[in-house]
Amino acid sequence: MPSAKSFVLFVLLALAPFTVLAQDLEFHPPQSATDPNLPKVMRDLAGRVLPVYQDSDQDRFLTNLSALQLVAGDYPSAAATRQALRDRRGGRFGGGRTALYDIYARARAIERAQKIPFAQAYTQAYREIVPRLNDFDEFQLTKWFGVPLETLQENLQRALDQHRAKGSVTVQQAIDLVWTYLAFEAFRNFGPLVPELDAQEDRRRYTTEENVPIETPDGATLSATIVRAKSAKPLPALIEFSLYVSQNDARESAARGYVGVVAYARGVYGSKDKPMLFEHDGEDARAVIKWVSEQSWSDGRVAIYGSNYSGFVAWAAAKKLPSALKAIATTDPLAPGIDVPMTGNIFRNSAYRWAFQVTNPGSGDERLNSDEAWRAFQRDWYKSGRRYREFAGMFGSHSQLFRRWLGHPSYDSFWQRMIPFREQFAHIDIPVLTTTGYYADGEVGALYYFSQHLRYDPHANHTLLIGPYDEGVMRRGVSPTLRGYTLDPVANVDLHELRYQWLDFVLKQAKAPALLKDRVNYQLMGANEWRHVPSIDAMSNGTLRYYLEEDPASDRNRLVTKKVSDKDFLPQTFDLADRTDADWTPPTEIVTRAIKPHNGEMFVSEPMSQPTELSGLLTGRLDFTVNKMDMDLYVQLYEQLPSGEYVKLCDDYEFRASYVKDRTRRHLLRAGVRQQLSFKSERLTARRLQAGSRIVIVLGIVKRPDRQINYGTGDDVSEESIEDARVPVKIRWYGSSYIDVPIRR
Numbered sequence: 001m002p003s004a005k006s007f008v009l010f011v012l013l014a015l016a017p018f019t020v021l022a023q024d025l026e027f028h029p030p031q032s033a034t035d036p037n038l039p040k041v042m043r044d045l046a047g048r049v050l051p052v053y054q055d056s057d058q059d060r061f062l063t064n065l066s067a068l069q070l071v072a073g074d075y076p077s078a079a080a081t082r083q084a085l086r087d088r089r090g091g092r093f094g095g096g097r098t099a100l101y102d103i104y105a106r107a108r109a110i111e112r113a114q115k116i117p118f119a120q121a122y123t124q125a126y127r128e129i130v131p132r133l134n135d136f137d138e139f140q141l142t143k144w145f146g147v148p149l150e151t152l153q154e155n156l157q158r159a160l161d162q163h164r165a166k167g168s169v170t171v172q173q174a175i176d177l178v179w180t181y182l183a184f185e186a187f188r189n190f191g192p193l194v195p196e197l198d199a200q201e202d203r204r205r206y207t208t209e210e211n212v213p214i215e216t217p218d219g220a221t222l223s224a225t226i227v228r229a230k231s232a233k234p235l236p237a238l239i240e241f242s243l244y245v246s247q248n249d250a251r252e253s254a255a256r257g258y259v260g261v262v263a264y265a266r267g268v269y270g271s272k273d274k275p276m277l278f279e280h281d282g283e284d285a286r287a288v289i290k291w292v293s294e295q296s297w298s299d300g301r302v303a304i305y306g307s308n309y310s311g312f313v314a315w316a317a318a319k320k321l322p323s324a325l326k327a328i329a330t331t332d333p334l335a336p337g338i339d340v341p342m343t344g345n346i347f348r349n350s351a352y353r354w355a356f357q358v359t360n361p362g363s364g365d366e367r368l369n370s371d372e373a374w375r376a377f378q379r380d381w382y383k384s385g386r387r388y389r390e391f392a393g394m395f396g397s398h399s400q401l402f403r404r405w406l407g408h409p410s411y412d413s414f415w416q417r418m419i420p421f422r423e424q425f426a427h428i429d430i431p432v433l434t435t436t437g438y439y440a441d442g443e444v445g446a447l448y449y450f451s452q453h454l455r456y457d458p459h460a461n462h463t464l465l466i467g468p469y470d471e472g473v474m475r476r477g478v479s480p481t482l483r484g485y486t487l488d489p490v491a492n493v494d495l496h497e498l499r500y501q502w503l504d505f506v507l508k509q510a511k512a513p514a515l516l517k518d519r520v521n522y523q524l525m526g527a528n529e530w531r532h533v534p535s536i537d538a539m540s541n542g543t544l545r546y547y548l549e550e551d552p553a554s555d556r557n558r559l560v561t562k563k564v565s566d567k568d569f570l571p572q573t574f575d576l577a578d579r580t581d582a583d584w585t586p587p588t589e590i591v592t593r594a595i596k597p598h599n600g601e602m603f604v605s606e607p608m609s610q611p612t613e614l615s616g617l618l619t620g621r622l623d624f625t626v627n628k629m630d631m632d633l634y635v636q637l638y639e640q641l642p643s644g645e646y647v648k649l650c651d652d653y654e655f656r657a658s659y660v661k662d663r664t665r666r667h668l669l670r671a672g673v674r675q676q677l678s679f680k681s682e683r684l685t686a687r688r689l690q691a692g693s694r695i696v697i698v699l700g701i702v703k704r705p706d707r708q709i710n711y712g713t714g715d716d717v718s719e720e721s722i723e724d725a726r727v728p729v730k731i732r733w734y735g736s737s738y739i740d741v742p743i744r745r
Helices: 004-014 038-049 058-072 075-088 096-114 118-132 135-145 149-164 171-205 248-255 281-293 309-318 349-359 371-384 396-406 422-427 443-456 495-508
Strands: 024-026 168-170 206-215 221-229 235-242 259-264 298-307 325-331 432-439 462-470 520-524 529-533 542-549 556-560 569-574 600-604 612-626 632-640 646-648 653-656 675-689 694-701 729-734 738-744
Touching: 024 038, 038 058, 038 171, 058 075, 058 096, 058 171, 075 096, 096 118, 096 135, 096 171, 118 171, 135 171, 135 248, 149 171, 168 171, 171 206, 206 248, 206 281, 221 248, 221 281, 235 248, 235 281, 235 309, 235 495, 248 259, 259 281, 281 298, 281 309, 298 309, 298 495, 309 325, 309 443, 325 443, 325 495, 349 371, 349 396, 422 443, 432 443, 432 495, 432 675, 443 462, 443 675, 462 495, 520 612, 520 675, 542 600, 542 694, 556 694, 600 632, 612 632, 632 675, 653 675
Parallel strands: 235 259, 235 298, 298 325, 325 432, 432 462, 462 520, 556 600
Antiparallel strands: 024 168, 206 221, 221 259, 520 529, 542 556, 542 738, 569 729, 600 694, 612 675, 612 729, 612 738, 632 646, 632 653, 632 694
16 A cells, blocks of 8 residues: 555645746745744745746646645635536545545635634534545545655655745746645644544444454464445455554455455464464465355455565465455565575575564564664674574574574475465466566565466466566555666556456456556566566567676676687686675665676676667576585676666576575585586566667675575585685686577567
8 A cells, every 4th residue: 555655745746737937936935844934935925826827727727726825825715716626527526635625625714704713614624525425535535644744744844945045936836835835734734633533434434343353274363354334235355364453455445345354364463373474374364265255244255465475375375275265466475485585595684584573573672673783783693604593593482483494495395385386376267466576575476476377377367567666666656766767657557556456357347457458567668668468488589698708807797699618717706704795785776877796797798789678587507617516696687878877677686506496406516517507587677778788797696694695515504604614615607608688579
């Protein structure tokens, strides 16, 4: 669900009109957004804009006119202008921010006309307008009411600071300032009144049941929150199975014409059972589905949706498909044993922190609760060089869960029983929607579910949407920029709304979302286009094969299209005992001026002669010798623009060499023997490369403070320590090694 802060940004962008006026207006704001003189300053500014403001778009003109009138203190005119806007909509009150300012303008007009306190006037206006909204418009309004006043104040302060030095603003800038000020001023006045009014309206519209007990087959008791519209006929139910307490999703589902259910995992929100992760959720979710489908308010149909852990539960439930389960809609679903607690069979410290916090809520250990303290702990741990199995014991007896995970470094039966495995995917014959991003931590899990589902049932009704998003996009909404990268305008999609449109299509026979035209729907970065193909393989129809060639005179080795001598090689030496990089943290920016490979080598192609569409999964074959029996590798993919800037095309692909052939069984390398290793990235990307751009590959060893370290003895990696690093890792990358870059001609 988009965050309150994203709503504020949306307000400012959505209400920024176009005007051709370039007249500058004198403006000298006070230092603080809370200065008692600011209302007078803004009233004066709005009063000077009113006579000169013009706009050919009548709806936009009336919208902005009402804001100017409100800030200028002309409340009767503002209320009349808002009425004119409603008349243009056939007299209908809108939802969301439209209703928010309708109520505020009406309240100010009542206050002025009846000479009563604002609180009384606002209550009257609220009760006149809100009951007339439909359930969804009213829910949208409540989301806008949830914007924190502190955020609005920060936005106003930033806007004042931005314009203070110049001493003047354009008409367009003045209108933007008026809206920013009006948002803060309105929320400051009605904010304290809304919670009780909202609660009363909620009770009028919905039946809400909290802490509803649901028994599981093994005797555990789960807790659920259920929200449904009063006097509604039996409806399909939308279930989110969650680790985190929230009622908003259940209420939104009810507002959209479903029964909203949030079921909580063991140990969460009233459940007195021991918190667990992954091991019981499939059976528990099936128990919830069965119970929900049998209630009088249910029409017997259920869909499960959610992100991350909730997404995993949807797949865990589908492992033994309940007859009532009719659809799954997930974003970045976790896949235990695939992308958590390890990725590419390499354990991640972050998985330990997350698991501890979830299963031990309220832990007072600063090392876990403070990001800064956690980084310091990881740094000290890394410098100690101790066995990774000891890492799991650093926080006492509560680390039992992570220690159990460490006992299963392969994708063995321990993990396989949690979610569908191999042929079990073929029995999932319901519609599935998966959304993810090129820069999302959950991309690996999302693509695993998608690819396995289609592998074992080529006709599976499974739709994938992927674009330049990270793992937080469903929660906060799409922003114009992501980690320094400016998204193409077409990528600005309301994925939250898209999920509900798809559910309406599946469960209510509504029209299919226009964006989901084929099984795979991907945003081609740099082209401002969405593409639609029947499979991931169909994203490309060719490859550019690049061989790895050393450049001894430079730190930029070469990607060449002609195979070099089988005898030529690039030597690399890595001292796994070196801890001088204990303070290193991976760069987060997608666009950067320079690349500094960490324990790796950079390979750069010649400039592209023409624009080239790169889309799909990177593959390759590494030809090498190494003096160890195993190693952890990473591959990075960039476009180097003609300007010299680098654009990272997807997050890193990391993998343990001994598991590349088969994640269920370890195949050790042969120390000192020349051998080949074929790989296929688990990170998808799509971008139109500019003419003159270069493709850049970084290949290196995974050795970092926030990861398990593979010392290459061939033993259990969790039992290895810095004592096993006395002999450095020595690799020869032969020139017959190549990378296949997928392209579409």
